[in-house]
Amino acid sequence: MEPDRRTAALAWGEVSYLEWRPAPATPASATPASANPASATPASTVLLLHGGGLDSAWLSWGSVGGELAGAGYRVIAPDHPGYGHTPKAPWRASQEHLLGYLDELVRVLELDRFALGGLSMGAGLALGHVLAHPSRVSALMLLGAYGLSPVLLEGRWSTAAQLASWAATRTGMLEGISRATARNRALLERSLRPVLRNPEQRTPALVDAVMEEARRGSGIVAFGEFQRDQVGLRRQTTDYSARLATITTPTLFVHGERDTGVPAAIARRAAATMPGARIVVVPDAGHWVQRDRPEIVVPAMLGFLDGLA
Secondary structure, eight states: OOOOOEEEEEEEEEEEEEEEEEOOOTTTBBOSSOOOOTTTTSSOOOOOOSSSOOHHHHHHHHHHHHHHHHTOOEEEOOOOTSSSSSSOSSSSSOOOHHHHHHHHHHHHHTTTSSSEETHHHHHHHHHHHHHOTTTEEEEEEESSSSSSSSSSSSSTTTTHHHHHHHHHHHHHHHHHHHHHTOOOOOHHHHTTTOOOOGGGGSHHHHHHHHHHHHHHOOOHHHHHHHHHHHBBSSSOOOOGGGGGGOOOOHHHHEEETTTTSHHHHHHHHHHHSSTTTTEEEEETTOHHHHOOOOOHHHHHHHHHHHHTT
């Protein structure tokens, strides 16, 4: 099922988003999105947030949105400012500013009650949004979630890793590496291997799409701003771990077993902290978990959403 591409006019500019709508329901076969897709049931509208770096709504959710819509859900996936088809915003891409953009987008789209999902940076935004607006979100889906730990790497090498990352972001080294990698197809394909471990999913078409996102360039700039906002000398700016126990929204964690960006142990600990949470750890999957093992992730998301109806 192909999505429609639409735009939402925010105060600072237009946000491009993908929307998948289920087929109209008939009296004999009502779906969760019958009548009014935004309010028919608590989870009938699903808002999905992509991650940072070389990502976009289509890259993260292009193969997921149609599956959810086919099961009866209205699905909306925006390109964050600077990514995909959305121009870079006039403000710096900090967590605070991105949460403000998300809040405004939800209000402009008139989403009253919806399920919210996110990958990596997008999952961190989802967590921040539900903490600020718990009554809006009926269900939470966190894939490879950011914002669960005070440091980038836990354990023996934590201090050294944090310091090295801080220096790399401040000097622009990480942004420079991203640009150099994106210009070389072989390097780009190799860089995808840790985050997308399944070789069958690293198709030439996907590499082409990632390279096209890189050529636009503003996503690399926006993510560089986000990294400089987030990576501190001793700890991360965003750490929701102490507040997770206050989230009573039904929550599904989906995490790759071989995720090197956010180790699965951190997600397991977070899920155990939240009273309404469950976790699916996907065998041998990396950080881009829904692209790595869609045959596991999509049914897990659907089972979770269907169980709320």
